[in-house]
Amino acid sequence: xxxxxxxxxxxxxxxxxxxxxxxxxxxxxxxxxxxxxxxxxxxxxxxxxxxxxxxxxxxxxxxxxxxxxxxxxxxxxxxxxxxxxxxxxxxxxxxxxxxxxxxxxxxxxxxxxxxxxxxxxxxxxxxxxxxxxxxxxxxxxxxxxxxxxxxxxxxxxxxxxxxxxxxxxxxxxxxxxxxxxxxxxxxxxxxxxxxxxxxxxxxxxxxxxxxxxxxxxxxxxxxxxxxxxxxxxxxxxxxxxxxxxxxxxxxxxxxxxxxxxxxxxxxxxxxxxxxxxxxxxxxxxxxxxxxxxxxxxxxx
Amino acid sequence: xxxxxxxxxxxxxxxxxxxxxxxxxxxxxxxxxxxxxxxxxxxxxxxxxxxxxxxxxxxxxxxxxxxxxxxxxxxxxxxxxxxxxxxxxxxxxxxxxxxxxxxxxxxxxxxxxxxxxxxxxxxxxxxxxxxxxxxxxxxxxxxxxxxxxxxxxxxxxxxxxxxxxxxxxxxxxxxxxxxxxxxxxxxxxxxxxxxxxxxxxxxxxxxxxxxxxxxxxxxxxxxxxxxxxxxxxxxxxxxxxxxxxxxxxxxxxxxxxxxxxxxxxxxxxxxxxxxxxxxxxxxxxxxxxxxxxxxxxxxxxxxxxxxxxxxxxxxxxxxxxxxxxxxxxxxxxxxxxxxxxxxxxxxxxxxxxxxxxxxxxxxxxxxxxxxxxxxxxxxxxxxxxxxxxxxxxxxxxxxxxxxxxxxxxxxxxxxxxxxxxxxxxxxxxxxxxxxxxxxxxxxxxxxx
Numbered sequence: 084x085x086x087x088x089x090x091x092x093x094x095x096x097x098x099x100x101x102x103x104x105x106x107x108x109x110x111x112x113x114x115x116x117x118x119x120x121x122x123x124x125x126x127x128x129x130x131x132x133x134x135x136x137x138x139x140x141x142x143x144x145x146x147x148x149x150x151x152x153x154x155x156x157x158x159x160x161x162x163x164x165x166x167x168x169x170x171x172x173x174x175x176x177x178x179x180x181x182x183x184x185x186x187x188x189x190x191x192x193x194x195x196x197x198x199x200x201x202x203x204x205x206x207x208x209x210x211x212x213x214x215x216x217x218x219x220x221x222x223x224x225x226x227x228x229x230x231x232x233x234x235x236x237x238x239x240x241x242x243x244x245x246x247x248x249x250x251x252x253x254x255x256x257x258x259x260x261x262x263x264x265x266x267x268x269x270x271x272x273x274x275x276x277x278x279x280x281x282x283x284x285x286x287x288x289x290x291x292x293x294x295x296x297x298x299x300x301x302x303x304x305x306x307x308x309x310x311x312x313x314x315x316x317x318x319x320x321x322x323x324x325x326x327x328x329x330x331x332x333x334x335x336x337x338x339x340x341x342x343x344x345x346x347x348x349x350x351x352x353x354x355x356x357x358x359x360x361x362x363x364x365x366x367x368x369x370x371x372x373x374x375x376x377x378x379x380x381x382x383x
Numbered sequence: 384x385x386x387x388x389x390x391x392x393x394x395x396x397x398x399x400x401x402x403x404x405x406x407x408x409x410x411x412x413x414x415x416x417x418x419x420x421x422x423x424x425x426x427x428x429x430x431x432x433x434x435x436x437x438x439x440x441x442x443x444x445x446x447x448x449x450x451x452x453x454x455x456x457x458x459x460x461x462x463x464x465x466x467x468x469x470x471x472x473x474x475x476x477x478x479x480x481x482x483x484x485x486x487x488x489x490x491x492x493x494x495x496x497x498x499x500x501x502x503x504x505x506x507x508x509x510x511x512x513x514x515x516x517x518x519x520x521x522x523x524x525x526x527x528x529x530x531x532x533x534x535x536x537x538x539x540x541x542x543x544x545x546x547x548x549x550x551x552x553x554x555x556x557x558x559x560x561x562x563x564x565x566x567x568x569x570x571x572x573x574x575x576x577x578x579x580x581x582x583x584x585x586x587x588x589x590x591x592x593x594x595x596x597x598x599x600x601x602x603x604x605x606x607x608x609x610x611x612x613x614x615x616x617x618x619x620x621x622x623x624x625x626x627x628x629x630x631x632x633x634x635x636x637x638x639x640x641x642x643x644x645x646x647x648x649x650x651x652x653x654x655x656x657x658x659x660x661x662x663x664x665x666x667x668x669x670x671x672x673x674x675x676x677x678x679x680x681x682x683x684x685x686x687x688x689x690x691x692x693x694x695x696x697x698x699x700x701x702x703x704x705x706x707x708x709x710x711x712x713x714x715x716x717x718x719x720x721x722x723x724x725x726x727x728x729x730x731x732x733x734x735x736x737x738x739x740x741x742x743x744x745x746x747x748x749x750x751x752x753x754x755x756x757x758x759x760x761x762x763x764x765x766x767x768x769x770x771x772x773x774x775x776x777x778x779x780x781x782x783x784x785x786x787x788x789x790x791x792x793x794x795x796x797x798x799x800x801x802x803x804x805x806x807x808x809x810x811x812x813x814x815x816x817x818x819x820x821x822x823x824x825x826x827x828x829x830x831x
Contacts, residue, residue, distance in 0.1 A: 089615055096607040193428070200701055201432035203628040205662045212636045212666065219642075225614070227640050296604070299636060301662025305430040305602040305629035312605070343608035347598075353572035355608060356600025 092224050093344050094337055099230035101316075101336020102237040103299075106292035108313040108320070108328040109240060110285040115322040116248075116261050117281040118169070120180040124188035126310025128286055131195040132157055133293025137206055137302045138199040150290075157286025158279075160191075165279045173264075173274075192307055204302040208232075212299060233295045237329065240288065244325050253280055261323070315363035321376025330374060335359045417457060419725060419738045421446060422481035422489040423464040424474060424499070430602055430627040431469040431496070433658035437710025438495050438717070439464070440699040445718035447697050448688045455725050457736045461485065467499060474499035482510070490744035491515050491721055497575040507532035511741030513724075513748050517717040518652055518675040522578060525778030526816035527749065528827040534748060534772065536720050536779035537675040537713070540651075541582035541811060544622065545802030546783045547649050547673065548586050551620050558803070562591035567613055569606075569634065570624035572598040575653075579624065581815070582808055589807075603630025610637040624651045631659035636666045645669035652783070656709040660788045668790040673783045676716040676767050678793055680707035684762030685715065709793070716767045723761075724748035749774065768799040774830035778812070781805055 107129060114122040122128075135156055139149035168183050210232045214225040248254035259267040260277050268274050296306055312335075320331025339355040347354045372378050423442060426435030446460045454460060463484045465477035474494050482489055491513040494500045500520035507514045514533040516524065522541045524533035551566070552558045568583060570576030576598065587594045595616050597609050603625060613621060621643065625631040631654035638648055646669045650659070655672030680686060689706050692698050698706075705711055728739040728747025739747065752771040758764045768780035782799035802808050820827055 089611070093608065093611055096611060100605060100607055196428055196432070201428060201436055202702060203433050203632070203658050203662050205664055207664065213639055214642065225641050300604045300629050300633045303430065303627075303629050303662070304428070304432060305604055305627060308430075308602050308604070340608040340611075344612055347608070348612075351598060352596065352609075353598030353600045355605070356572065 088223055090341075093340050095224065095226065096230075097337035097340030098333050099226070099234055099336070100340065101332040101334070102234045102329070103230075103292075103295060103332075104309075104312050104316050104335055105329045105332030106233065106237050106240070106288070106295060107309045108316040108332060109237075109244070109325065110288040110292065111310075111313055111317055112323060112325055112328050113244070113281050113285045113288065115317075117257050117278060118180065119177055119261065120184065121322070122285065123181060123184040123310065124191055125285065125289060125313065126307040127188040127191040127195075128157075128160070128289035129293040129296065129309055130304065130306040131160070131191045132286060132290035133206070133297045133302050133306065134195045134199050134204070136290060136294065137204045137297070141204075153290055154287055157290055158283040161282030161286050162279055164282050165275060169278055169282075170275065188307070188310075192304070196304070201304070204297075206294065206297040206302050208294060208298045210298065229295070229298060236291060236295065237332075240291065241325055241329055244284070247284075248325070253277070257281060312359075315359035317373070318363040319366050319373055321373030323377055324373065324375030327373055327375030335362070338362055417454075417736070417738070418459050418461045418485075418487065419455065420484045420487040420489060421460060421462045421721060422477075422484075422492060423462050424467050424477045424481060424492065424494055425464050426467050426469040426495065428466065429468040429470075430629060433628050433656065434653070434710050435469065435495065436700070437656070437658075437705055437708055438714035440705075441711040441714030442493075442718040442721075443699040444688050444692050445715055445722070447692050447699075449722055451691055451695070451697075455722060456729055458725075458729070458738060460722075461487075467494070469496055469499070471498040471502040475502050478503050478506070482512075487738065488512075488741060490739065490741045491724075491748070493517060493717060495519065497521070497578060498573065501574060504530075504533060511745070513741070513745050515717065515720065515748070517713065517720070519575075522582075523812050523815035523819060525776070525812050526827075527773070527775050527777035528830045529816040529820045529825060530777060531828060532745060534777045534779070536748075536751065536770065536772065537716060537767065538780050538783060539778055540579040541808050542778065542781045542802050542805070543652065543673055543675075543783055544579035544583045545586060545804070545808050546785075546800050547622055548583070548590075548592075549800060549803045550649070550671070550785050550797065552590075552803070555619075558590055563593075564620070565593045565595060565616060565618040567595045567597055567616060567618040567621045568624065569597045569599060569609060569613070569621055571603055571626045571630060572600050573626070575626060576624045579622075579651075582811055583622075585807070585811060599625070599630065601630070602627060604633055606630075606633050606637045607640075610641050610643070613638075613643060614641040619647065621648045622651070623648060623654060625654045625659075628656075628659045628662060630654075632662035632667070635660075635663035635670055639663075639666035646671070646787075649673065649785075652713075655786065655793075657705075657793070658708075658710070660793075665790065667788050670788045671796075672786050672788065672793065674709065674786050674793075674795075675780065675783055676709070676713040677765065677784060677786070677795060678707055678709045678712050679766075682707075682712075682763050682766045684719070685712065685766075687762060688715075712766060716763065719761055719763060720748070720751060720753075723751055723753070727751065748772070749777075751779070753779075774828070778809075781808075 110125045136153040210229045212229040218226050256272045256277050316331040316335050320327030342358045343355040425439035465481050467474045467477050493515045518537035522539040524530040525535045623634050650672040652673050660667040724747040727750045728743040729735045732743045755769045768782040770779035782801045785797040786793040787796050
């Protein structure tokens with residue numbers, strides 16, 4: 084195996100891992116776009132959604148039906164969140180909302196474990212996490228079919244969400260709410276409906292991300308930590324940009340993998356845990372709004 | 384008039400209630416004199432929940448079983464649980480919360496994790512509490528002259544890595560064939576992950592083996608770059624020192640991704656449970672894993688607990704199919720040692736039928752002599768390796784069994800194996816403990 088080929092494989096692995104991070108980051112972006120709130124509970128939503136999905140399958144529901152039931156469950160979670168958490172705090176500061184989402188994260192984590200138990204579950208999506216034989220034999224690259232599937236799913240989700248926000252009334256309403264909730268409400272945009280739809284969409288994205296991560300690493304509590312992986316992605320891509328989540332994910336994936344392989348050994352390894360945050364700090368200094376985020380202009 | 388009657392009625396009712404409370408409290412108090420309290424610092428939620436529910440579930444099941452059979456010479460066992468989430472800070476919090484219960488001090492503490500053990504280890508002597516590290520924790524605590532209150536009854540990581548390397552050597556046809564071989568030690572980036580390195584490096588140097596250390600940042604769900612390094616290094620063996628089923632199962636799926644044979648991959652005891660294997664599916668098949676307590680329901684004690692405790696609906700596991708699993712049997716082994724230590728302590732201090740103090744319990748634990756015959760009597764013959772402890776020797780069983788995952792269950796592939804050169808490991812332990820004692824102004828006790 085030549086060194087150049089190996090480097091190419093490292094970069095490719097980083098890009099594919101990055102799309103997995105992007106899937107989680109997308110949920111954050113949706114909610115931030117609507118309410119300028121960093122939803123700390125997104126990782127817990129991933130865990131809650133996929134654990135419920137597997138739980139429904141264990142109860143005997145077939146795959147497709149379990150998926151549909153979980154989608155409705157996530158819509159119910161979105162509704163409950165809107166009614167019990169967001170509505171009472173509607174006029175509160177962003178800090179208050181952040182604290183509320185931290186609380187929500189703990190509630191969802193505890194609820195999921197209380198209802199479905201704490202055992203680690205296996206999730207088989209029918210996509211093997213093995214190297215694609217043709218690619219391995221002809222190109223000498225070990226690329227997992229599951230990673231490629233994740234990339235395709237991420238791309239499809241982005242297209243759907245981008246079209247949704249650009250060409251539908253809901254998207255227009257959401258952009259108006261994000262700009263100025265008071266003005267949006269005064270011209271008749273239903274704030275509650277918009278928030279419900281956004282939280283539901285974030286819940287469905289969390290389910291998809293959880294299914295792909297669960298297929299790779301098992302359905303288990305550690306999935307809540309994915310939120311921490313999404314944070315540098317958001318800082319780099321921009322908290323309010325859907326394409327930014329993807330580009331940020333790709334950058335983080337490639338940077339962390341190449342640094343781990345080529346620089347990590349000089350530091351005792353394991354640097355990919357913190358290297359993305361170092362990169363994120365540089366971005367905060369250089370471009371605080373991220374690559375695709377809206378420039379923040381404040382009057383002083 | 385009516386007010387006076389009301390007052391009189393109230394006083395009468397109060398007197399009856401007080402009498403009831405006092406009469407209820409009296410037998411409670413009498414019973415309290417014949418109880419022995421055990422703390423359960425469990426980790427039932429969070430990333431290590433599979434481990435905690437099985438291990439601590441078995442401990443509670445065994446305590447229940449002992450009580451159902453009359454206690455320990457009539458002393459009934461009590462316990463209180465505190466959730467640590469496998470977090471060192473919360474472990475300290477639980478240590479303080481569990482320290483005393485119903486006026487009785489705890490005599491033993493079991494963190495089921497190296498980070499938690501390191502967090503409380505320096506309090507043991509002062510608090511007179513035994514730290515029963517059952518196959519985890521600080522390795523040089525096996526030197527009882529420096530660490531009188533800490534034990535490694537189910538072996539420690541230095542012996543474990545030495546047994547792993549012995550197994551590799553046997554697979555390669557002898558130690559002489561190990562020269563020039565390359566072993567990747569892939570580990571979680573923590574004290575636990577690095578714990579075996581001193582012994583591993585020493586053996587590797589002696590055998591002429593190259594060690595490549597690759598760290599995985601927690602929680603370890605993302606290991607692509609680490610396994611790409613494995614692909615480039617082309618090692619002969621990989622020792623995997625992971626924590627949590629997420630990291631452990633991801634290790635096997637990533638090995639499969641790069642085509643690394645699972646028959647060359649050996650997991651540490653804390654990655655050697657069914658819950659670590661299931662999520663990896665077919666990728667897990669062929670993986671080796673070390674055991675300090677073998678799984679299975681063939682052991683009479685396991686069957687008795689299932690019949691008596693679970694039969695009475697008092698079982699602790701939510702999923703009864705986990706009875707006899709790796710973590711459950713390991714927890715059972717740990718709890719059996721507690722009760723054996725309690726029996727020893729009662730007999731050694733003429734306190735049969737009475738509760739013992741921390742110092743007495745420590746002496747009882749140090750007097751453990753788990754011969755094959757005694758293990759058979761207890762109903763766990765073959766489940767754990769026989770061992771005995773002494774003043775200086777706090778490492779119990781210095782042997783581990785190798786298991787292999789066949790896709791559905793673990794299959795035992797070796798008998799209980801000790802390190803090839805146990806004396807060399809013991810020397811490393813004594814050197815490390817002596818260094819710690821010198822640095823901390825500890826005068827080792829005389830064990831001669």
